[in-house]
Amino acid sequence: MPINTEDLRFFAEDELVTIEPFFKEETLILSGRSFGPFEPPKKLEIPLWAALALKGEKQCKIFSPECLTTEFLEHRLELENSMDDYGNKPLSKFPKYFIEFSKILLEKAEDDIENPARVRYLLQKLKEVRENKIEKQLNELDVNGLKMKNLTTSEVHKIRPTFVMSLEGIRQLDGIRKEVPKGPSVRVNGVNGTNGMQGIEDFSQLRGNDINIEDYVMELDDTIVYD
Numbered sequence: 773m774p775i776n777t778e779d780l781r782f783f784a785e786d787e788l789v790t791i792e793p794f795f796k797e798e799t800l801i802l803s804g805r806s807f808g809p810f811e812p813p814k815k816l817e818i819p820l821w822a823a824l825a826l827k828g829e830k831q832c833k834i835f836s837p838e839c840l841t842t843e844f845l846e847h848r849l850e851l852e853n854s855m856d857d858y859g860n861k862p863l864s865k866f867p868k869y870f871i872e873f874s875k876i877l878l879e880k881a882e883d884d885i886e887n888p889a890r891v892r893y894l895l896q897k898l899k900e901v902r903e904n905k906i907e908k909q910l911n912e913l914d915v916n917g918l919k920m921k922n923l924t925t926s927e928v929h930k931i932r933p934t935f936v937m938s939l940e941g942i943r944q945l946d947g948i949r950k951e952v953p954k955g956p957s958v959r960v961n962g963v964n965g966t967n968g969m970q971g972i973e974d975f976s977q978l979r980g981n982d983i984n985i986e987d988y989v990m991e992l993d994d995t996i997v998y999d
Contacts, residue, residue, distance in 0.1 A: 777872075780925050784872035785821035791832040820873070824880050834884040839867055840874060842887055845894035852901045861905055863922040871899075871926040906931060 786803060792815050799808035802822045810816065815835065818826075826832040838844050851864040867873065874895055882888045906927060909920055923931075 775929065777926075777929070780869065780929060781872045781876060783925070784869035784876060785824075786819050787867070787869055787873055788817040789820050789823050789837060789877075790815050790817050790835040791823050791826065792835070793826070793832045795831050820876065824876075827881060827884075834877070834881045836877075836885045837873075839870060840877060840885055840891055842890050842894065845891065845898065849894060849898055849901065852898060852905070863902060863905060863920070865922040866924055868925055870924050902927065 793810040793812050795810060796812070797808060797810040799806050800810070800818075800822075801807075802819055807816065807818045807822075823832060823834050827834055848864055848866070853861070855861055874891075877885060878888060878892065885891055906920070906923070910931065
C-alpha cells in the first residue's frame with residue numbers, strides 16, 4: 773500500500789535531537805543503536821521518539837534544533853522569495869522530514885521551542901510560498917520535461933497524484949501511448965518507473981516492480997525528472 777502521512781511521521785521521529793538528560797546511565801540501545809553516556813548536564817543526541825518519551829517522564833530537556841529557530845526560518849523565507857541568476861525562484865533545501873519533524877516538536881515539546889508562536893507563523897509562510905512555487909512548476913509541466921529539486925518528503929507525497937495525472941494528460945494529448953509503447957521514463961527523487969502506462973500506475977501507488985520505497989523515502993536530494 774502507499775506511504776501515508778503517518779509513515780512520514782514515523783520516519784521523522786527517528787531523526788536526532790539534542791537533549792540534556794536528568795538521569796545517569798552509561799548507554800541505552802535505541803533503534804538498534806547505542807547512545808550515551810547520559811550524564812547531566814552533558815548534552816547528547818538521541819532519536820526524537822526517545823527524547824519525547826524521556827520528556828514525558830520528566831527525564832530530559834529537548835533543545836530546539838537550528839531549523840526551528842526564528843533566525844533560520846526568517847533566512848529561509850528570504851531565500852524562498854529571492855531570485856537566482858536566471859530569474860527563477862528555486863526551492864531552498866530543507867531537511868528531508870522537516871515538515872513532520874517540526875509539527876511533532878511543536879505538538880509535543882512546545883515549551884522547549886523558543887518563541888513558538890513566531891516559529892509557527894514563519895512555518896506557515898514558508899509553506900504558502902513553497903506551495904505556490906511548486907504549483908507554478910506543475911502548471912508548466914510539458915513534454916519537454918520537468919525538474920524539481922529540494923522537495924521535502926511531505927511535498928513529494930502531496931504532489932504525487934497531481935504529478936501523475938499531469939503526465940497522463942500530456943501523454944494522451946501528444947499521442948505518446950500510440951507512438952512509444954514503452955512510454956517515457958519517470959524519475960521522482962531517485963525513483964524510476966519505465967513500464968509504459970503500467971509503470972505510471974505503479975508510480976502513482978509508489979509500489980510495483982520498478983519502485984523502491986526506500987529510494988522514495990531516503991533519496992530526496994535527487995531531482996524529479998520527466999523525460
